Amino acid sequence: ADDHFNTVLYTGNGSTQSITGVGFQPDWVWIKERSSTSSHALYDSSRGALKQLESDGTGAESTASSMLTSFDSDGFSVGSSGAINQSSETYVSWNWKANGGTTSSDSNGSITSTVQANQTAGFSIVLYTGTGANATVGHGLGSAPRWIIMKRRDSAQNWVVYHEELGNDKEVLLNAVDPPTSSNSVYFNNTSPTSTVFSLGSDAYANASSGTYVAYCFAEVEGYSKFGSYFANNSSSNNAFVYTGFRPAFVLIKGIQSGLNQEWVIMDNKKSSSSGGNPIDSGSYPNYSNAEFTNSNDIDFLGNGFKVRATAGVGYYSGQEYIYAAFAEAPFKYSNGR
Secondary structure, rough: OOOOEEEEEOOOOOOEEEOOOOOOOOEEEEEOOOOOOOEEEEOOOOOOOOOOOOOOOOOOOOOOOOOOOEEEEOOOEOOOOOHHOOOOOOOEEEEEEOOHHHHHEEEEOOOOOEEEOOOOOOEEEEEEOOOOOOOEOOOOOOOOEEEEEEEEEOOOOOOOOOOOOOOOOEEEEOOOOOOEEEOOOOOOOOOOOOOOOOEEEOOOOOOOOOEEEEEEEEEOOOOEEEEEEEOOOOOOOOEEEEEEOEEEEEEEEOOOOOOOOOEEEEEOOOOOOOOOOOOOOOOOOOOOOOOEEEEEEEEEEEEEEEEEEOOOOOOOOOOOOEEEEEEEEEHHHHHHOO
């Protein structure tokens, strides 16, 4: 699993430095300052180094020499930007592998896209230009994606998220706490993704005429990734257990109950009060610039899934439904889970 996804922690130096230990050349790098307030900084090798998007805001893509400066064979290099390399501050980076920065043209959809795909890991980075009318876009995965995150690059717009558990007629925003809302066909055109394309309606969030976009697409791969939902019951001893088929390295959670605003939450296997062991009790909010939070007994990462332990904090509200995206540390059949 760590040939395709890995979490790396580092400390800023306020100048320039190369971050190593990823284990591969990453193509999507998501960085968050842990010890202080800074926006989440997202980079990918299809758009190119120096180009930043922020998951906690609506801003257009920005470019500066002080940001992530290169994608390297075992990690990445950064400039002096305080969001990713302030002296003595601590950071987390979540890193995914696509195709080493090599892209190709995909004409399967009505919009010709530029795709960088890793079919083995079920991940692709898709660049496209909107038409303002119903359209389809090739994703290059060879199987239908279950999770898609998309953002307009050239203008301020919300992050739109497709999750199979929500269906093709609803959307949820990565930069907001709101529960899912009906898209009225304007985001995904009430059409589920296929093995070759995903569908778009006419809304500017995802398909404005001449607007430029990036979409991060994920198909499910047994033993490596899982995208689903669960119901919590507010019990520290017997809350929800979610079977993934692997010991998680990364879990992203969002409450989707109607009328209940809940944050997105990211938790990973590299940081907790017990030095990477259970409970996993520290995490980040993708929709906020806040420093890393710590709660008591939030989640256990187990050999075959994760167990919600919290009665306050992450994913615990009794009877409430949550969607999740999870990536593996080790598949269950080879697990060293504890």
